Amino acid sequence: MSFMQINDLKVYYPIRGGFFNTVVDQVTAVDGVTLEFEKGKAYGLVGESGCGKSTTGKSIIGLEKITSGSIIYEGQNVTHNRRGRGSSYNRDIQMIFQDANSSLNPRKRVQDIIAEPIRNFLKLSPDEEKRKINELLAIVGMNEDAKLKYPHEFSGGQKQRIGIARAIACNPKLIIADEPVSALDLSVQAQVLNFMKDIQQEFGLSYLFISHDLGVVKHMCDHISIMYKGRFVESGSRKDIYTNPQHIYTKRLLSAIPDVNPIGREERKKERIEVEANYAANHKNYYDETGKVYDLKKLSTTHFVAMSAHEKGGI
């Protein structure tokens, strides 16, 4: 049973302009996303840059206004009160931000950045708080001497780890992880991913895992959704997506994954260009007249693909 359901979520951004800074246009960032979260499961969200992944994440935790649709958390409709101070939703749903740099307050020391959620939600004595912070730093593989420093004194990857330490501080139920490891090198990435899996098992944590790295997504996620222009083109189990992709965009994405082997790269480039050409020639069949992704149709209990109403079975 899922503990949280997102129904037909839409988020539009107004575009202001002109003399009086009035709304002249809007950007449809998220255009009808439906998702549910089960305890202890990891959900991957992959897709074109700018397709609405971060907006989906930010609107779930309450940093963006929801235009329409609903979020049901443990049976409660929380669509319009996601950010209540001290509310359990606020504590249980945490986010690791894509842009570690701008999500860390430059004027605060690392220890205060990490302590923020602890102070908001856990009542700890100063000693306990100190121990907790040391523990969190150890978990993300950082020295204790980091505590007194400011964000600008760290490399990109180190900053990302500070963001992770803050997100896991209060044992959340769902972590929205927006490119959590893309700034990390391989060994630290391995360490963070192993750790994310460990706490997932230990605490029954769920993830919405946003990433461009299809190797990492495959490693981490049970269920994967492929997003394009604010909508899902395909959604399925790891096996469905990697061994039986149906939508032309999914296929295109899979063919562009770089291979860790310099030998044969010229041939791979040729293949990639072929898939691209095929996409350019045929992608119109996969979207409606306005370029919008069709609604998802069920192929199996786990596998859903966007296709037009008169399409039957596999495309």
Place this chain on the structure above:
Amino acid sequence: MNSTEQLLSINNLHTGFRIKDTYFDAVDGVSISLKRNEILAIVGESGCGKSTLATSIIGLHDHNKTRVEGEIIYKGINLAKLDEEKFNKVRGEEIGMIFQDPLSALNPLMRIGHQIEEGLAFHTKMTKEQRDKRVLELLTQVGISNPARIAKQFPHQLSGGMRQRVIIAIAISCKPNIIIADEPTTALDVTIQAQILDLLKDLQAETGAGIVLITHDLGVVAEVADRVAVMYAGQIIEEATVEGLFTNPLHPYTRSLFNSIPQMNSENEKLQVIQGIVPSLINLPRTGCRFSTRIPWISEGMHEENPTMHEVSPGHLVRCTCWQHFHFESEEGGITR
């Protein structure tokens, strides 16, 4: 165009940050060169000094808190000693930089189009009209589908990947001789990533630019690089052609790195992690083997006292000789490769 022509030659570069009253080198004696038409990849653990190396080349750091020593020779001049005014000309026109952190590299209060145009106005003789046209052209080149709208927007209104592409557009706008790309595609999906890498290669074919590509995506390195330098704790510990490094990685750190890649068909296994953590700048060991604490099962006697680079085969350089005796902890002792 002569493809073996040396474009950039870095000799014994030290870049240190001042912490209290002492300078600590984040780049600690790096020597490397870049040829025309070449893609040199730099990989290494987070915090090992890759971005510091990049900002040293382009002269962008807080002069009051940073000390740069050594040589960065470009067209016969030492960039490490160049004054700020002259450097302004070099930046953008001769050397373009794609920053790791797009948000802080863009002016939050300036429209995207204007930010791209600014460089063109400073470095070229184009008219306003030509510049406007070039802005849209550049945005299209980096795969932005509605350039006219995006040009009018502000950085915070763009997704992470779109901002990254704007930075790339700025970096390539004046067709520089050297492009330094610090994690240029990390924020991008794989199809746009492929498109950007192809774009950089096309641009290179056109202008013969040399590209320094900083990334931790070994897949990207395998797909585009000609040569690779692996850094650890401020130093280069291995340097080779891309084939040489991927078919025959030698240094214990390089081998460990390859071991940590999530394999496409190993979903539920634990990933391999290098023991211990990268020491912070202040605690960095400055003598002896810097990696030895991460491989404690290798006895002290195996490491060189002051590891230096050795040419193992033509063009393949490795720091120290202990790699000859290295084995992973899980393996039996002896030479296992």
